Amino acid sequence: MFQLSFMQEAIELSRKNIAEGKGGPFAAIIVKGGAIIARGTNIVTSTNDPTAHAEVVAIREACRTLNTFQLEGCDLYTTCEPCPMCLGAIYWARPDTVYFGSTRSDAAHIGFDDRFIYEELERAFSERKIPMAQKMRDEALIVFREWETKQDKIRY
């Protein structure tokens, strides 16, 4: 169930983040059982980590707190529609619900690549701005076969 106060806190966090010069105008909060268990803000430029978006930072923090790599029973509040990286991270972490404020187009209007990256995902490898080429699939697949037959593996 959406709770106004959590989104308000996330928005306030995003405001504080730019005031303090830590990174872009984005913040995220993860809630479980009515309580905040993790907070994250965009700290890309201040930590030299292009993956340190608000959602990724919050997901990593929540998983550390809960000592798990799965966020079932959790809701994620984020001030902006997650970019493809963060949306991917969300699917891997599997929270129950995501609430977001502004959109990928709003982010594009202030100079962030979110919408561009969504568009790139739909392009063929050869037509992408960052060229991507497939190589040595057969050799790579041998390790997948080894994974399949491994007895003591942890699935996720």
Next chain:
Amino acid sequence: MFQLSFMQEAIELSRKNIAEGKGGPFAAIIVKGGAIIARGTNIVTSTNDPTAHAEVVAIREACRTLNTFQLEGCDLYTTCEPCPMCLGAIYWARPDTVYFGSTRSDAAHIGFDDRFIYEELERAFSERKIPMAQKMRDEALIVFREWETKQDKIRY
């Protein structure tokens, strides 16, 4: 220019990763000026970090090494087609080229959600397996306006 030995080393790393029980059968290497500057493997289950895919781990390591959040001049070798999270991370880090071994379908065949997540990205928010709802856009946009007028911001 693709170099066979780098992909061979990445594949060997992915093999070692499952043998040592650190995570899934995936590894990535980042090369600059003909030398390896970062290595990453999937350590999701051993570190309780759902974002710790090989590419993300390698990108974070390369950025730490180079002291930057941009990987121009770098090539990324990964043993499998990047999932949406990793592809997003690649676009934010902006290496020159990506070489990958197996595909999202190959990963799906051994039980990983890569292809499923690509499909989810194209669905409307209300039709996604993880429900996503937009809330309080107007309030979130106020902070975007503050970002726009901020004088000393670092863009990326």
